[in-house]
Amino acid sequence: MSAWVFDLGNSRLKCAPLDQDGRLGEVLAFAHDGRALQAGWERALPTRIDAAYVASVAAPTLRVALLDALASRCSRIGLASTQRRWDDLRIAYAAPERLGVDRFLAMLAAHARGGAWLVAGVGTALTLDLVDADGRHHGGRIAPSPALMREALHGRAAQLPPTGGRYREFADDTGDALASGCLGAALALVDRSREVAAQLCGGPVPVLLHGGGADALLPYLDQAVPAPALVLEGLACWARVERTS
Structure with a gap:
């Protein structure tokens, strides 16, 4: 078939x-x-x-x-739709239909890999979800992605370019300062989430990185695992059950 x-x-x-x-x-x-x-x-x-x-x-x-x-x-x-529970994966949301199906499927794929993961999706938004080794979802965060931050700034202040520049710890021109600030804000959120994840899971939790904007963050996140097709991986897991039902 x-x-x-x-x-x-x-x-x-x-x-x-x-x-x-x-x-x-x-x-x-x-x-x-x-x-x-x-x-x-x-x-x-x-x-x-x-x-x-x-x-x-x-x-x-x-x-x-x-x-x-x-x-x-x-x-x-x-x-596909978000489910409160799928095999061992247990969603933290009291109203699971309010959790985007892309996040649900990304967590399903992460759990299928084994172990605990901090799942980071970088698209229009930056989403973070913690799934422990037993499949418990501890909840997540949603923030603007670096690209959306740039677009929003440009929308309010047209003199600020929506793209360009490169990441530097302390930039000496506006383009680099914008790239560094928006990317740095995303990196700081991931790092903070990773610190808390380690406390909740009793040890370091690797980052599983996916989405169209993931490549921009990847060089700055130690031991992050790229998974560009993570949502499709989760959808494949979902389909295996659907095909036999």
Whole structure:
């Protein structure tokens, strides 16, 4: 049976086929503008798919456009949603539907790797979630990503450029100061979260880093583990259960 997984985020659609063992194949990514999917993206898919598994945090119109495109070639479509408990993973939110499905799936993938993890997603927002080795979610944080910080500053003060500059501990020009301040704020939040995670878990907790903006943080986070397809990994875990239900 052919199966694919689809992760529709706020700026990109990522998808990948699953092999017979439920492992991810080659990941494809298509940028979008938040209003419409990239023209012709579906030509990268096979003409027929037995099952498609979808996770979306994008606007409803984009989600509907994706589902409509898949309906013409898929025999079965499953839409992932956040669950209070999934196998050993236990979500801290009293109202689990308020936790984004991308965070839920990233934690599902992290727990499947074994051990405790501080899961850091860097996209439009910077999200942090602590999952211990037993699968208990201790909760998380949400903040603007460095890119969003830059955009917000530029929106309020047009003379401040929205991109450019490089990270320096103490910058001597505005571009570098902006890059250093916004990236430094994100790094400080991760470091603070990692300190508290170590206290709660009784030892160091590695950072599992994913999202379109992860590469900017990676060089400055000791022993962080890059996982660019983490949400798709979690969706593959979710699909393995759905395929047998």
